[in-house]
Amino acid sequence: MSDPAIPQLTRESVVAAHKLIEPYVHKTPVLTNTTISKLASIPRTPAELEGTEWAGRTPARPVMRLWFKCENFQRIGAFKARGAFHAIEKLKQTPGWLESGGKEKGVVTHSSGNHAQALSLAAQVNQIPAYIVMPSISPIPKVNATRGYGAKITFSGSTSVEREAVTASVIASTGAVLIPPYDHPDIICGQGTASLELQDQVSESLSSPNPPYTSLSSSQKERSLNAIITPCGGGGLLSGTALSCSGLPIKVFGSEPSYEGADDCTRAYNSHPTDAVRIETVKSLTIGDGLRTPVGKIPWSIIYERMLVSGMYSVTEDQIKSALKLVYERMKLVVEPSAVVPLAVCLYNEYFRAMVEKEAGEEGWDIGVIFSGGNIDLGKLGDLLNGA
Amino acid sequence: MSDPAIPQLTRESVVAAHKLIEPYVHKTPVLTNTTISKLASIPRTPAELEGTEWAGRTPARPVMRLWFKCENFQRIGAFKARGAFHAIEKLKQTPGWLESGGKEKGVVTHSSGNHAQALSLAAQVNQIPAYIVMPSISPIPKVNATRGYGAKITFSGSTSVEREAVTASVIASTGAVLIPPYDHPDIICGQGTASLELQDQVSESLSSPNPPYTSLSSSQKERSLNAIITPCGGGGLLSGTALSCSGLPIKVFGSEPSYEGADDCTRAYNSHPTDAVRIETVKSLTIGDGLRTPVGKIPWSIIYERMLVSGMYSVTEDQIKSALKLVYERMKLVVEPSAVVPLAVCLYNEYFRAMVEKEAGEEGWDIGVIFSGGNIDLGKLGDLLNGA
Structure with a gap:
């Protein structure tokens, strides 16, 4: 590597x-x-x-x-619950995360699938806010399921450029930590x-x-x-x-x-x-x-x-x-x-x-x-x- | 009782x-x-x-x-496998059943549902012929599933009178033992x-x-x-x-x-x-x-x-x-x-x-x-x- x-x-x-x-x-x-x-x-x-x-x-x-x-x-x-819970446990162990208000700032990801629900659940269990960026064309049942875990949903366009721009603006306004769906060691x-x-x-x-x-x-x-x-x-x-x-x-x-x-x-x-x-x-x-x-x-x-x-x-x-x-x-x-x-x-x-x-x-x-x-x-x- | x-x-x-x-x-x-x-x-x-x-x-x-x-x-x-296997085990224990050619004569029932498949499987495992009487209007997948367990299927009309008449004629021609779907102690x-x-x-x-x-x-x-x-x-x-x-x-x-x-x-x-x-x-x-x-x-x-x-x-x-x-x-x-x-x-x-x-x-x-x-x-x- x-x-x-x-x-x-x-x-x-x-x-x-x-x-x-x-x-x-x-x-x-x-x-x-x-x-x-x-x-x-x-x-x-x-x-x-x-x-x-x-x-x-x-x-x-x-x-x-x-x-x-x-x-x-x-x-x-889906297995995605495993990665999401792990990412949040590691976040909780990160020096300074709690002291700098990390628990109030929350976590964010862009996904309309199982990772969105997984991160929302893991955040909810830990009483941390979760922000999910979803394409505005996402199927209603998926939006509702994610909302059901207490996540705050922001809609974006469908391209990766649009999605990332919206995610960046959520991070800028909330200070939430990005938890990507797969490209992350945790x-x-x-x-x-x-x-x-x-x-x-x-x-x-x-x-x-x-x-x-x-x-x-x-x-x-x-x-x-x-x-x-x-x-x-x-x-x-x-x-x-x-x-x-x-x-x-x-x-x-x-x-x-x-x-x-x-x-x-x-x-x-x-x-x-x-x-x-x-x-x-x-x-x-x-x-x-x-x-x-x-x-x-x-x-x-x-x-x-x-x-x-x-x-x-x-x-x-x-x-x-x-x-x-x-x-x-x-x-x-x-x-x-x-x-x-x-x-x-x-x-x-x-x-x-x-x-x-x-x-x-x-x-x-x-x-x-x-x-x-x-x-x-x-x-x-x-x-x-x-x-x- | x-x-x-x-x-x-x-x-x-x-x-x-x-x-x-x-x-x-x-x-x-x-x-x-x-x-x-x-x-x-x-x-x-x-x-x-x-x-x-x-x-x-x-x-x-x-x-x-x-x-x-x-x-x-x-x-x-379905649970029906339990009753069917038990009925056949009890049949095998019945005095004189084997000696009088019971294993060759087989078993019979009228059903188009889970009992038909259950009896067919239990009979097949025990290498006993199974005769199933089914209404001729039964869905093809159910007929095929039952046939898949090696049963011989005879079609009948849909009324209970027609069904029982066909079952009686199967018994008369084969000597098979009737295993009803539920009204039987075994x-x-x-x-x-x-x-x-x-x-x-x-x-x-x-x-x-x-x-x-x-x-x-x-x-x-x-x-x-x-x-x-x-x-x-x-x-x-x-x-x-x-x-x-x-x-x-x-x-x-x-x-x-x-x-x-x-x-x-x-x-x-x-x-x-x-x-x-x-x-x-x-x-x-x-x-x-x-x-x-x-x-x-x-x-x-x-x-x-x-x-x-x-x-x-x-x-x-x-x-x-x-x-x-x-x-x-x-x-x-x-x-x-x-x-x-x-x-x-x-x-x-x-x-x-x-x-x-x-x-x-x-x-x-x-x-x-x-x-x-x-x-x-x-x-x-x-x-x-x-x-x-």
């Missing part, structure tokens, strides 16, 4: 974050699902690969045992705590008398978590997860929608083995609406420059819809489209599947899959699923 | 059933939700009671801590096992270092499960639950939709304190499609004649929709409309709420709520919720 302003984050940074936020966030459950793991372990047919970049290839034969970390059950319905370490819990929960379950997936395991060899795959938008969750696994024999993978170039991190990551350049602009309307952002500078430094992520994979809109349908029908869980992008990779991306086959062999892998959130417009779910 | 053909079922019958089916069914999780429990513990406003049978009454002030038993996570997506005891687990799971959680709902508890007195409320269609789940609590200080309540008279059990139950007569016909198209059936003879004998159920309550279609929306949005769970009828009673039925206030006082009650299933046409969810 070349930038001296970025502290050298480690697994210990994530462990420390977890201690700070434990009283405020849910330890969300980890679920398993035999049907979906079996589906992921069936080779796709040559017909299914026709018309794709894998046409004519021999379908991969990976064995996957999937462990779903249900951050859709997290406070505000946010990254907070998001990584989900994978820290996942590691422990899988270990516990595997050492229980009847561990899941014995039917999908080919030997009596001791099993442990082999990999974790997360969605990647701004990269806070993915880079935090990577930190949480650093030094451990657990590989970390990222996933993105390919629609309209939302796979910026995948494209950059794969463009050069050692000297790739981060893509800084994305303009995509993928249904994975939490993943429309380009990956941030600090996340990129962890994901690519420090090589803590072992691979990036992308999926199509139809594949996201199919995975979404599967989770609703077979797991009975409400998840948002962004949340199922990692599962879609496990099910449909032949590069990922061939890699698992090669690395894991017949033994297979136990793979942690982060369901990042469950905030979805249910009125539109029918249209989404009918298209699948 | 006057009918000597009905064995005297007890809590022990349910405990025995649980031992038999444990290897085949999921021990589904019990979830809590602070937001929904707080909502249930806020008095309704006088305005909300206008235009209802409670207009002008002082709104009740109950304190409720709700524990949700998630049978939507059960195999086939089915009832199987369904009761969900509440048996719920009792243990709540006790465990309440004796953990940080039990849920301390903020909704007014004293340091030791808490325990005070009541369980379930949906009531044919009454298998409700009567099984009542058996599972008999002899314990846990009250059991039933709930039904009031739409087009689907509240047959509630109406009969409340018609006379000791000498009520079961209502044998119901013709309702309530959205709680699992609850369109009149309560069965054996369930009624347990619910009313043996007085093992302490009260019956009903809710409107709009109240079911509101509860449904709440569960999707706040709990991120996929449940079917029938499953949220008990929650709707907790939230909206002033008779129930006033009873809890009176019985529980400021102390409040810990109430088990059975989410009976999660099999819903997701394409129609938007329409359902938009009406809420």
Whole structure:
């Protein structure tokens, strides 16, 4: 990492974050699902690969045992609560913050999504004012949900220039501290705590008398978590997860929608083995609406420059819809489209599947899959699923 | 119970059933939700009671801590798997059944709902043929789901006479044993096992270092499960639950939709304190499609004649929709409309709420709520919720 302003984050940074936020966030459950793991372990047919970049290839034969970390059950319905609570705990520890009236001045961010609600909740719990800058075209339910956590909302235009100008003026008039959605060490370490819990929960379950997936395991060899795959938008969750696994024999993978170039991190990551350049602009309307952002500078430094992520994979809109349908029908869980992008990779991306086959062999892998959130417009779910 | 053909079922019958089916069914999780429990513990406003049978009454002030038993996570997506696996285990134990070719002759039922899928799965796991009689107007997805478990489907007309005639002819030609959906001791005891687990799971959680709902508890007195409320269609789940609590200080309540008279059990139950007569016909198209059936003879004998159920309550279609929306949005769970009828009673039925206030006082009650299933046409969810 070349930038001296970025502290050298480690697994210990994530462990420390977890201690700070434990009283405020849910330890969300980890679920398993035999049907979906079996589906992921069936080779796709040559017909299914026709018309794709894998046409004519021999379908991969990976064995996957999937462990779903249900951050859709997290406070505000998404993992973002972790980063927001952590950022505020760190703020409270900052020398001089309290004395200079920091608690009265509050915090500010620009977001219309889960980070806005997360920061609003964390601020409310700590009795700190929260200022949220939102595009004036934001859906009313999102505005109301954020307001429901007591935040003061200021509307802006939709471009990043307009948004940043309004944010700057809020800061000038209030003295609030900016808490960005992902490009910040405290946010990254907070998001990584989900994978820290996942590691422990899988270990516990595997050492229980009847561990899941014995039917999908080919030997009596001791099993442990082999990999974790997360969605990647701004990269806070993915880079935090990577930190949480650093030094451990657990590989970390990222996933993105390919629609309209939302796979910026995948494209950059794969463009050069050692000297790739981060893509800084994305303009995509993928249904994975939490993943429309380009990956941030600090996340990129962890994901690519420090090589803590072992691979990036992308999926199509139809594949996201199919995975979404599967989770609703077979797991009975409400998840948002962004949340199922990692599962879609496990099910449909032949590069990922061939890699698992090669690395894991017949033994297979136990793979942690982060369901990042469950905030979805249910009125539109029918249209989404009918298209699948 | 006057009918000597009905064995005297007890809590022990349910405990025995649980031992038999444990290897085949999921021990589904019990979830809590602070937001929904707080909502249930806020008095309704006088305005909300206008235009209802409670207009002008002082709104009740109950304190409720709700524990949700998630049978939507059960195999086939509903508690019905419990009764079906139990019926087949009992069949396997029946003297002479195997010797007379019972395993080849198989089992039969008439149902287009969860019982059809449950019996098909239980039969498939035991390598026994299953014959399902379904109305020819059944939705294709339900037909396919049942076929997916290997069942042989025979179509019939929609009336009970047509249905029973076809069932009789299947029995005549195959020798299959009829496993009815609810009016059978083995089915009832199987369904009761969900509440048996719920009792243990709540006790465990309440004796953990940080039990849920301390903020909704007014004293340091030791808490325990005070009541369980379930949906009531044919009454298998409700009567099984009542058996599972008999002899314990846990009250059991039933709930039904009031739409087009689907509240047959509630109406009969409340018609006379000791000498009520079961209502044998119901013709309702309530959205709680699992609850369109009149309560069965054996369930009624347990619910009313043996007085093992302490009260019956009903809710409107709009109240079911509101509860449904709440569960999707706040709990991120996929449940079917029938499953949220008990929650709707907790939230909206002033008779129930006033009873809890009176019985529980400021102390409040810990109430088990059975989410009976999660099999819903997701394409129609938007329409359902938009009406809420």
